[in-house]
Amino acid sequence: MSGIEPVHEKKRVEGRGRGRGRRRFEKVAIMCLMIRKAIRKMRMKTRMPLRPQELEAIKGQHNATPTLDSPQKILQLLRQLGQSVSNSELEEILGATCFKAGSHMSLERLIRIMETLKRRHHDSVVPDTVEAFAALGGRKDRQGGVDVDILRGAVQAFELTIDIDAMIQEVDQDGLG
Numbered sequence: 001m002s003g004i005e006p007v008h009e010k011k012r013v014e015g016r017g018r019g020r021g022r023r024r025f026e027k028v029a030i031m032c033l034m035i036r037k038a039i040r041k042m043r044m045k046t047r048m049p050l051r052p053q054e055l056e057a058i059k060g061q062h063n064a065t066p067t068l069d070s071p072q073k074i075l076q077l078l079r080q081l082g083q084s085v086s087n088s089e090l091e092e093i094l095g096a097t098c099f100k101a102g103s104h105m106s107l108e109r110l111i112r113i114m115e116t117l118k119r120r121h122h123d124s125v126v127p128d129t130v131e132a133f134a135a136l137g138g139r140k141d142r143q144g145g146v147d148v149d150i151l152r153g154a155v156q157a158f159e160l161t162i163d164i165d166a167m168i169q170e171v172d173q174d175g176l177g
Helices: 007-045 052-064 071-080 087-096 107-135 148-157 164-171
Strands: none
Touching: 052 071, 052 107, 071 087, 071 107, 087 107, 148 164
């Protein structure tokens, strides 16, 4: 009888193994939740908040489009909102927002996409804008200002077809020019 193990000890050993496995599972689950939280934070940093006018335009287009259940329809809507997005960019963005073809695009998800597109546009334009700002009299650290006459002169010199006075009026919050 010395070579045979009692059945109750075997159950107890298995029970211990399950306990350790459960603790490992709980640790892995907690790590997964922490990773998800970190990814959400990272995604938030890759988005840029929209202005109220932009939100209203998005809501209007979303409400006017009965079904947003395919990448083609979403691409068409984005183009109506003034976004030029390639198919590969759209795939990447839809993947990041966990959109599945055949399911309806929610307003919240569409807003997240627009925030992401706005951030990408901002990040691609900002370096050039800062260089131009510095060339016209500002500083590369984005401090200082540009004289309105110099700005008007640059617009005329480069024969730009923009209404600089309307732009200045729109941006000039303190009325100092």
